Amino acid sequence: MSDLSPAALSPGGTIGILGGGQLGRMIALAAGPLGLDCHVFCPDPDSPAFRVAARHTVAEYTDTEALKAFAESVDVVTYEFENVPAETLELIAPHAPIRPGAKSLAVSQDRLSERRFLAEIGVPTAAHARVDGEDDIVAGLETTGAPAILKTRRFGYDGKGQTTVRDASDAERAFAAIGGQPAILEERIDFRIECSVVVARSEDGQAVVYDIAENRHENHILKISRVPADIEPRTAQEAAEIGIKTADALGHVGVVAVELFVVGSGDDERLIANEIAPRVHNSGHWTQDGTAASQFENHVRAVAGWPLVAPHRHFDVEMENLIGHDVDRWPDLVAEAGAHLHLYGKRDVRPGRKMGHVNRVRPRER
Amino acid sequence: MSDLSPAALSPGGTIGILGGGQLGRMIALAAGPLGLDCHVFCPDPDSPAFRVAARHTVAEYTDTEALKAFAESVDVVTYEFENVPAETLELIAPHAPIRPGAKSLAVSQDRLSERRFLAEIGVPTAAHARVDGEDDIVAGLETTGAPAILKTRRFGYDGKGQTTVRDASDAERAFAAIGGQPAILEERIDFRIECSVVVARSEDGQAVVYDIAENRHENHILKISRVPADIEPRTAQEAAEIGIKTADALGHVGVVAVELFVVGSGDDERLIANEIAPRVHNSGHWTQDGTAASQFENHVRAVAGWPLVAPHRHFDVEMENLIGHDVDRWPDLVAEAGAHLHLYGKRDVRPGRKMGHVNRVRPRER
Incomplete structure (x- = not known):
């Protein structure tokens, strides 16, 4: 017999999913073959995930x-986006386990706590400074150099909530541009390529790492992810270690992705962590058609115990994202x-809406 | 631009599925990634396919x-079982195209018409005789030899509706055993192995053939299918040709499977057709984890145009079927x-209920 935890779901069990977009949809499509049902919770009455759940x-x-009834109807709750309100989690917690857990959300919802967390576990990040007002920007430029990037601490995605600060004289405009919200000022990294590591981790600490993907953005939205990435084997190994270290330190259960900048090349190649996404990730969509089990299947497995x-x-x-009219x-x-x-x-x-993606596969060259 | 037919479904279109069992469920799970919705019609309120549609x-x-409302709500209707009543088809036909079409159903619903169809297209079948009463059994044994197998013409599956006839003195018992229904008496084939060919065919006549599967039954229920089959390359080629010839002659749109007996070995190896299933087939489940596109995806594609x-x-x-408590x-x-x-x-x-299956994959040996 296998040593499943007593808390593991049995076939016929139900996974609750917060969020009904494409990620929730693909989680549900991966749960189906495993004999698990999904209950999707989303404010949008026309959510894509509803139609496969x-x-x-x-x-x-x-x-x-509604949250209480939802939580009582499921065996475990997961989510497709990191900006789940803290009060939502509090309402669910008495009724159903939430996987990934509170720490994964708390750390990744706030760019400053994310940077501090990464520093604590010894993962390099860009130089940065906390910003609560214009003066902090002027002072922060001492740390980051100019130009630098000003990013809201919360609710940023796909390039939203950020602006470039040219120099000290640009501080007022920049702070206004991000709505005068708590922010961080960040060193602009002159990276060679962007990549990401996608890890799945189970409650008992088993972690599996997918091959590192190389990512290309257009208009701040992911356009292409490809494997293998054009990086040194040593760098790939380091990226995998960053992913596992992150998942372990978060006590993460499910899939987590870390976006990384690759600076330099050859012997000088090194990694700088940019962002943690405590969920299945767009740069892991290639796994659906290139591996023994997709990120969605491993997420479902982890969440189910x-x-x-x-x-x-x-x-x-x-993997090519189909954005807006690309889908035509x-x-x-x-x-x-x-x-x-x-x-x-x-x-x-x-325009800018993710409508689908296509995975182009070919025989492995390396 | 690709040359899709004007009748092809667009993403967001809806496929109606008659039958809510595992085959309907796996069709729906394959339609999801293609952006197609499914509407499942089934008398059983707890149908597995409902939960992913x-x-x-x-x-x-x-x-x-109910059928009229169903047919009007979808763009095309398909089915997971061949025993769809003729009147159901008649009720649907004015409102939505049915794929695969009427000929595929008519031929495969009746063992006698199936045998005649196969003979017409030059595919070998077992010697057989039409049976409408006990006397036909006694006479039929001249054609088939003894012992022979008596099978109802309609609604037989998984060994139901059939019995072995030892000799002429056994005719009365045998005819009673199958309920005195119209039947065929069939030569008992001393086959070496059973195999099947699964073909997908599109409306414009494009046909693709999966590698031939070797099948093993237990208690008349499929237990194992494996690829590659232990047959000569020439035999595999013949099986593929039988599949394509069958699909073409039926004007079939979607997946069709032909079950075949392999008699003899080496240079003496030959094929005898046993049964046509005008739908996705249990012996094609291996395609989910072993090919570029499963039988379910190709069925959806064919049905969608x-x-x-x-x-x-x-x-x-x-592929191993999990039957009854195997699923434990x-x-x-x-x-x-x-x-x-x-x-x-x-x-x-x-007991005897198909609860799931498992596909075990390993690197290709040939």
């Missing part, structure tokens, strides 16, 4: 009654050899 | 109003390296 609830994340699958990579893969190319993409299309079932095409 | 209807297959994926096989695979082994199976577990979400374990 056994149950759904349309309500706000602050709706006490099941053992993880060692994510051997079978192919070289390039679907008739070509469904006909393209070696291309695996993933569409999110979103009804309205809007 | 956007919509479902609980009603009998003869419920005129999309191009098919050439089903290159990446691995050697052995799930804690070991989720922990087994190289094993991909597929559970059907059925709540009650019953």
